Amino acid sequence: MSAETLRRIVIAIDGPAGAGKSTIAKQTARELGYTYVDTGAMYRATGLLARERGVPLDDAERLGGLTADLEFGFPWVGEVLHTVVDGRDVSHLIRTPEAALDASTVSKVPAVRAALMVRQRAMAAAGGVVMEGRDIGTVVFPDAELKVFLTASSRVRGERRWKQMRDRGDTSMSLDDVITDIERRDHQDSTRAVAPLRPAEDSVVLDTSKLGVGRVRQTILRLVAARQEDPDVEITQSGA
Numbered sequence: 001m002s003a004e005t006l007r008r009i010v011i012a013i014d015g016p017a018g019a020g021k022s023t024i025a026k027q028t029a030r031e032l033g034y035t036y037v038d039t040g041a042m043y044r045a046t047g048l049l050a051r052e053r054g055v056p057l058d059d060a061e062r063l064g065g066l067t068a069d070l071e072f073g074f075p076w077v078g079e080v081l082h083t084v085v086d087g088r089d090v091s092h093l094i095r096t097p098e099a100a101l102d103a104s105t106v107s108k109v110p111a112v113r114a115a116l117m118v119r120q121r122a123m124a125a126a127g128g129v130v131m132e133g134r135d136i137g138t139v140v141f142p143d144a145e146l147k148v149f150l151t152a153s154s155r156v157r158g159e160r161r162w163k164q165m166r167d168r169g170d171t172s173m174s175l176d177d178v179i180t181d182i183e184r185r186d187h188q189d190s191t192r193a194v195a196p197l198r199p200a201e202d203s204v205v206l207d208t209s210k211l212g213v214g215r216v217r218q219t220i221l222r223l224v225a226a227r228q229e230d231p232d233v234e235i236t237q238s239g240a
């Protein structure tokens, strides 16, 4: 099949913090010429704006109203995807450990999830999207042509996050604290009532600590090629 006739599919990449979703989703999108969407950034920005505007993070009604009114933009600046909310670049502000936990807290609110899901679906209306998050394959795109669930032990994920922080010059947390934070967020994300973090039944589960980022990316590209040619092709883990 020629490149022009290949279907531009929706690829859902879910998994816990530090599993390698962003690196892998971004690289996959670039290789395919697809749009990359980081839904975690939307939850982070929502939590940040709620704090800044004095909306309590457990006030479901006000959080829902705030989220529905937010205007998001995701411009690329060189190699970096920025997050702009209501005309303000919040890319750095949303990357702190506090912003991560706030994001996880506001993400429990059904009205917040509903308002963000409308935007997420609109961003993939034309296909050709790699979208990463926690509920993309289970809730946002239950019919996504390819669903990948990335995972790794909390120690490996914590080490990755800790290294990223140190590379940014942030030495405020010990490795053990970072791992504890990740486990706390995993627990909050996977036990919430609405759209909890879990692999979709028809997802391919890949462990990035065992396979490494390069092999995971290659595996995904192989699966994409198979899906583009025949959407009904059976994908199993052993086929990965």
Ligand code: DC
Residues within 6 Å of the ligand: 017, 039, 040, 041, 043, 044, 100, 103, 104, 107, 132, 133, 134, 135, 136, 185, 189
């Ligand atoms: O991927 P991330 O670490 O930037 O996500 C921050 C938080 O946002 C995460 O702990 C849970 C929430 N989230 C979510 O509930 N659903 C998504 N699709 C993406 C993120």
